[in-house]
Amino acid sequence: NAGVMQNPRHLVRRRGQEARLRCSPMKGHSHVYWYRQLPEEGLKFMVYLQKENIIDESGMPKERFSAEFPKEGPSILRIQQVVRGDSAAYFCASSPQGVNTEAFFGQGTRLTVV
Amino acid sequence: DQQVKQNSPSLSVQEGRISILNCDYTNSMFDYFLWYKKYPAEGPTFLISISSIKDKNEDGRFTVFLNKSAKHLSLHIVPSQPGDSAVYFCAALNDYKLSFGAGTTVTVRA
Numbered sequence: 001n002a003g004v005m006q007n008p009r010h011l012v013r014r015r016g017q018e019a020r021l022r023c024s025p026m027k028g029h030s031h032v033y034w035y036r037q038l039p040e041e042g043l044k045f046m047v048y049l050q051k052e053n054i055i056d057e058s059g060m061p062k063e064r065f066s067a068e069f070p071k072e073g074p075s076i077l078r079i080q081q082v083v084r085g086d087s088a089a090y091f092c093a094s095s096p097q098g099v100n101t102e103a104f105f106g107q108g109t110r111l112t113v114v
Numbered sequence: 115d116q117q118v119k120q121n122s123p124s125l126s127v128q129e130g131r132i133s134i135l136n137c138d139y140t141n142s143m144f145d146y147f148l149w150y151k152k153y154p155a156e157g158p159t160f161l162i163s164i165s166s167i168k169d170k171n172e173d174g175r176f177t178v179f180l181n182k183s184a185k186h187l188s189l190h191i192v193p194s195q196p197g198d199s200a201v202y203f204c205a206a207l208n209d210y211k212l213s214f215g216a217g218t219t220v221t222v223r224a
Contacts, residue, residue: 004157033210042118042203042214043158056210091157102148103212105157 004029004094004106005074012112013082021077021109025094032075033103034067037089049075082113117141118206120215128223133191135218137204140185144206144213149178149189152201152217161202162189194222 005024013019025032030051035043045059049069057067064082069075079086089110093103119138127133135149145166150158164171164178164187171178177190191198199222204215 006157009155031210033212035212035214040216042120042216043205043212045211045213048210059211093157102160102163104160105150107155107157110155 004092004104006090006092006106006109008109009107010110010112012114014114015083016081019079019082019086019111019113021079021090021092021111022074023077023092023094023106024074025092026096026104029094029096029104031095031097032069033093033095034075034077035091035093035105037091037108039088043091046077079111082111084113087111087113116216117144118204118213118215120204120218122218123216124219124221126221126223127194129196130193133189133194133198133220133222135189135191135202135204135220137187137189137215138185139187139206139213141206141208141213142185143208146207147178147180147187148205148207148212149176150203150205150214152203158203191220194220196222196224198222 032049034046037043047060047067048056064080066078089108091108093105095103148163149161151161152158162176180187201217203217205212
């Protein structure tokens, strides 16, 4: 039973390009959460999704960032026109139910914007 | 707006001794608290949790204490082992959102 899978593990983008981060939740989990960790900081909540629904995106920047969790396939976090400040580790977590008592985290995608 | 604070960025402890990690929070709506352990280049791994209706939870070498009136929790690891060297994050849950502290890096010396 594979854990939460994120890819790519490392992603380098030039300023202005688009970044796409993928997350496949654990089998049987239909709730996905994205967190961002800036250097020397803890993880910050970005968005909570269920299949085909965005439940809470209050932690997402209003511009350039979007997330989806389609009926089929992984959850995608998309960052358009990346800037240096987007460089961070992005973690995805999943849980079998909405009360996130023990979310399981993926290994993260480290995005570097050059 | 840092609702969960870990004021000690690092902790060094000798193997076999106790490690005590502290965490403070400000939001009284938090009803569940968790500790995660994180190795470099890996995701956080759940370690232990405690509900706000309890003041102590124990799992093997790990014990978490909660003082609701002080809005303070702590994680005790005893005895500390070299494999415990990692970053430990305190997290608090409100509904489905986890709020994390900045982490404490624990180094266990042989």
